[in-house]
Amino acid sequence: MKYARTRLIAPAAAFAALLMTVTSANAFKVFVSNEKEQTISVIDSVKLEVIHTIKTGNRPRGIILANSNKWLLVCASDDNRVEVYDTKTFELVKILPSGPDPELFTLHPSGNPLFIANEDDNIVTVVDIFTGKILSEVPVGVEPEGMGVSPDGKFVVNTSETTNMAHFIDTKTYETVENILVDNRPRVAEFTPDGGEVWVSAEIGGTITVIDAATKKVKSKFSFEIQGVNKDAIQPVGVKFSKDGKKAYVALGPANRVALVDPKTYKVEKYILVGQRVWNLAFTPDDKQVYTTNGSSNDVSIIDVATDKVLKSVKVGRYPWGVVALPE
Amino acid sequence: MRSARAISWSAGHVLIRACALALAVSTIPVVPLGMTGTAIAQDAAPAARALDQSAAQPPAAAEARGTAPAAAPEITKIKILMARELRDLPPPLSLLDIPPPDDGLGGAKLATADNNTTGKFIKQEFILDVVENEKPDALVADVAKMVDAGSAFVVVDAAPKTVLALADALKDKSAIIFNAGSPDDRLREEDCRVNVKHTIPTRSMFADALGQFMAWKRWNRWFMIVGPTPEDKMLAEAYRRTAKRFGAKIIEERTYTYEPGSRRSDGGFEQIQQQMPSFTQNVKEYDVVVVADEGGLFGEYVPYRTWDAKPVVGTAGLYTATWHPAIELWGGTQFQNRFKRMNNRNFRELDYNVWMAVRSVGEAATRQKSGNAAKLIEYMSSPEFELAAFKGQKLTYRSWNGQLRQPILLVTGKMHVTVSPQPGFLHHLTELDTLGVDKPETKCKAFGK
Numbered sequence: 001m002k003y004a005r006t007r008l009i010a011p012a013a014a015f016a017a018l019l020m021t022v023t024s025a026n027a028f029k030v031f032v033s034n035e036k037e038q039t040i041s042v043i044d045s046v047k048l049e050v051i052h053t054i055k056t057g058n059r060p061r062g063i064i065l066a067n068s069n070k071w072l073l074v075c076a077s078d079d080n081r082v083e084v085y086d087t088k089t090f091e092l093v094k095i096l097p098s099g100p101d102p103e104l105f106t107l108h109p110s111g112n113p114l115f116i117a118n119e120d121d122n123i124v125t126v127v128d129i130f131t132g133k134i135l136s137e138v139p140v141g142v143e144p145e146g147m148g149v150s151p152d153g154k155f156v157v158n159t160s161e162t163t164n165m166a167h168f169i170d171t172k173t174y175e176t177v178e179n180i181l182v183d184n185r186p187r188v189a190e191f192t193p194d195g196g197e198v199w200v201s202a203e204i205g206g207t208i209t210v211i212d213a214a215t216k217k218v219k220s221k222f223s224f225e226i227q228g229v230n231k232d233a234i235q236p237v238g239v240k241f242s243k244d245g246k247k248a249y250v251a252l253g254p255a256n257r258v259a260l261v262d263p264k265t266y267k268v269e270k271y272i273l274v275g276q277r278v279w280n281l282a283f284t285p286d287d288k289q290v291y292t293t294n295g296s297s298n299d300v301s302i303i304d305v306a307t308d309k310v311l312k313s314v315k316v317g318r319y320p321w322g323v324v325a326l327p328e
Numbered sequence: 329m330r331s332a333r334a335i336s337w338s339a340g341h342v343l344i345r346a347c348a349l350a351l352a353v354s355t356i357p358v359v360p361l362g363m364t365g366t367a368i369a370q371d372a373a374p375a376a377r378a379l380d381q382s383a384a385q386p387p388a389a390a391e392a393r394g395t396a397p398a399a400a401p402e403i404t405k406i407k408i409l410m411a412r413e414l415r416d417l418p419p420p421l422s423l424l425d426i427p428p429p430d431d432g433l434g435g436a437k438l439a440t441a442d443n444n445t446t447g448k449f450i451k452q453e454f455i456l457d458v459v460e461n462e463k464p465d466a467l468v469a470d471v472a473k474m475v476d477a478g479s480a481f482v483v484v485d486a487a488p489k490t491v492l493a494l495a496d497a498l499k500d501k502s503a504i505i506f507n508a509g510s511p512d513d514r515l516r517e518e519d520c521r522v523n524v525k526h527t528i529p530t531r532s533m534f535a536d537a538l539g540q541f542m543a544w545k546r547w548n549r550w551f552m553i554v555g556p557t558p559e560d561k562m563l564a565e566a567y568r569r570t571a572k573r574f575g576a577k578i579i580e581e582r583t584y585t586y587e588p589g590s591r592r593s594d595g596g597f598e599q600i601q602q603q604m605p606s607f608t609q610n611v612k613e614y615d616v617v618v619v620a621d622e623g624g625l626f627g628e629y630v631p632y633r634t635w636d637a638k639p640v641v642g643t644a645g646l647y648t649a650t651w652h653p654a655i656e657l658w659g660g661t662q663f664q665n666r667f668k669r670m671n672n673r674n675f676r677e678l679d680y681n682v683w684m685a686v687r688s689v690g691e692a693a694t695r696q697k698s699g700n701a702a703k704l705i706e707y708m709s710s711p712e713f714e715l716a717a718f719k720g721q722k723l724t725y726r727s728w729n730g731q732l733r734q735p736i737l738l739v740t741g742k743m744h745v746t747v748s749p750q751p752g753f754l755h756h757l758t759e760l761d762t763l764g765v766d767k768p769e770t771k772c773k774a775f776g777k
Binding site: 101119120122141142143161162163164165167179181184185204205206230232233235254 | 442446662666694714715716720721722760
């Protein structure tokens with residue numbers, strides 16, 4: 001017993017020292033949806049640990065903030081609905097209609113409406129988050145998934161996984177205005193912070209297609225190469241940019257790494273080893289940390305943006321899927 | 329006995345949203361041919377012209393010259409033909425395994441709908457035609473007619489002999505055959521044909537998929553039971569090859585020759601229960617029973633009835649498959665749902681093999697933005713071609729024999745147990761080439777270098 005106790009002291013002291021150095025940062029709540037557990041894990045960005053677990057509907061996947069960050073919206077895919085939770089009390093506020101099998105969604109920058117990809121129905125459903133009314137259903141390709149919105153709010157870009165396209169949807173008319181072919185199984189569409197480009201990740205194709213947002217034409221395409229990792233295992237999914245537009249992080253699925261990419265040159269600067277089957281990413285609001293959801297290892301890796309090293313892996317629920325950080 | 333008939337089917341001009349629904353409720357318009365394939369051939373003639381001309385001209389121009397009115401949008405039409413040899417196969421042991429009349433065809437319809445959803449955005453329309461015949465010669469003749477009328481892509485579910493006859497009948501035409509039904513290694517080896525692609529894996533690929541898992545489990549001592557049919561013997565040969573490759577030992581082989589008789593009789597389990605233990609008695613210490621019974625005469629009777637309590641793999645117990653109605657891996661849920669909504673039944677292996685073939689054509693047409701047969705065939709054979717098929721990685725065709733590389737599922741009746749290649753089986757190009765005959769060993773010469 002004595003032996004065990006003395007052994008514990010050293011790491012505890014080191015951890016306390018670590019805490020002291022980071023407590024100056026703001027504490028954010030980071031919400032992680034656990035696809036196979038019907039829960040959301042709430043992580044404190046300073047303590048770097050799970051502080052609460054919210055019980056949700058079946059198969060929680062896409063997760064975002066709404067209503068001036070008062071609400072947390074979650075796609076409960078197998079229940080065919082969007083659940084709204086209070087970000088302070090973690091209580092269920094209400095249920096929004098979503099259309100069948102909602103997977104990912106994005107909120108218009110003005111705060112409303114919500115654009116939902118219905119993976120099983122080849123449509124994007126547009127929902128008013130306050131009235132709960134379905135405003136429109138936009139036909140897209142087979143298995144709609146990724147949802148990106150331009151910073152000016154004019155376009156939503158949806159990706160269809162089996163049609164292999166990025167569909168530009170006009171947010172006024174709710175019509176597709178352009179359909180751009182990308183590589184196989186596009187998962188995520190993300191606008192650069194200046195709105196100039198849309199990056200679309202292709203999971204099976206193994207590439208990122210860069211689309212010029214103004215001309216809606218493919219501008220560039222790049223892929224990844226990691227020594228010792230089979231090319232077939234490099235499957236880009238989540239894409240996030242720092243607010244200053246200087247850093248892009250791309251989650252590479254079963255390659256178990258996040259690529260740090262220079263958004264100007266499209267060159268990969270570093271591969272950061274994280275947990276297994278990394279899919280989605282989120283910055284903390286201060287852009288100092290990036291959280292990654294590692295589906296197969298049931299944890300999230302927390303990357304320190306200053307050093308691009310993993311600070312810690314935090315155990316969450318089974319098959320973590322989506323992640324979003326709340327400014328506190 | 330069904331007679332020769334041809335069916336024409338297309339997702340046509342339905343709205344994308346309504347697409348799945350429309351297909352689900354409408355039955356296939358059956359065109360009873362009565363007298364050979366002329367009606368269909370005539371019907372298909374304009375499209376065929378368009379295809380032929382598109383070799384020299386942009387598809388838009390070709391289309392405008394066809395029957396389409398000048399004001400209509402320029403839609404490139406791409407015809408895909410499914411050829412089915414109706415065979416009299418013995419009924420399976422289990423009622424659950426009785427093939428539906430549209431086995432394979434369901435997959436062709438889903439792939440055509442998937443192709444057309446994409447096609448809507450790039451002005452391509454895919455049209456599925458079907459020819460069926462129980463006489464191989466007549467089937468070959470029907471297909472040749474359809475190919476002459478503009479169907480360049482032929483998906484075949486037929487006996488290996490018929491596949492070869494088709495390949496030879498079409499060898500001077502701008503057409504490609506997809507073999508979706510025969511796992512015979514020889515079709516990719518000594519009897520390979522440059523105008524045939526194979527979406528169904530070979531027996532040696534299936535055997536290696538199983539062998540890798542057994543190696544991982546350290547089930548290294550096999551007791552093999554082989555059925556009486558020629559196919560069973562070929563599968564046994566594949567298992568022997570796999571055992572050698574992965575260091576397993578076949579402790580003993582027995583051939584099952586007992587005639588099980590009528591499968592529909594009431595009862596019968598009493599006899600099986602007596603018979604199987606004695607059949608599997610007195611084998612030296614082994615780890616696993618490997619059953620080679622493609623004919624489906626006795627395999628299902630082996631599990632739980634062996635003299636020694638041992639796991640059963642092969643064609644019964646834990647078996648290999650390209651697809652399974654319960655697979656939800658890699659986004660498979662929506663794929664299964666789409667199939668069920670459209671066909672009102674489970675998504676079977678042959679459906680999946682056919683789906684991959686029809687989607688290959690769609691993928692090539694999308695990427696090449698063309699309906700030109702020669703161009704699409706060339707593209708499908710190029711290293712650029714890749715197919716996403718709900719297997720967690722891209723699938724490609726082997727350049728030396730036209731075989732589609734793919735992960736193989738190891739499943740039970742209810743769901744998957746694992747997927748091969750297993751971790752640790754490495755390859756310098758792609759781990760998928762640890763399954764089956766690899767390039768340095770191939771006997772196929774038709775593809776050149």
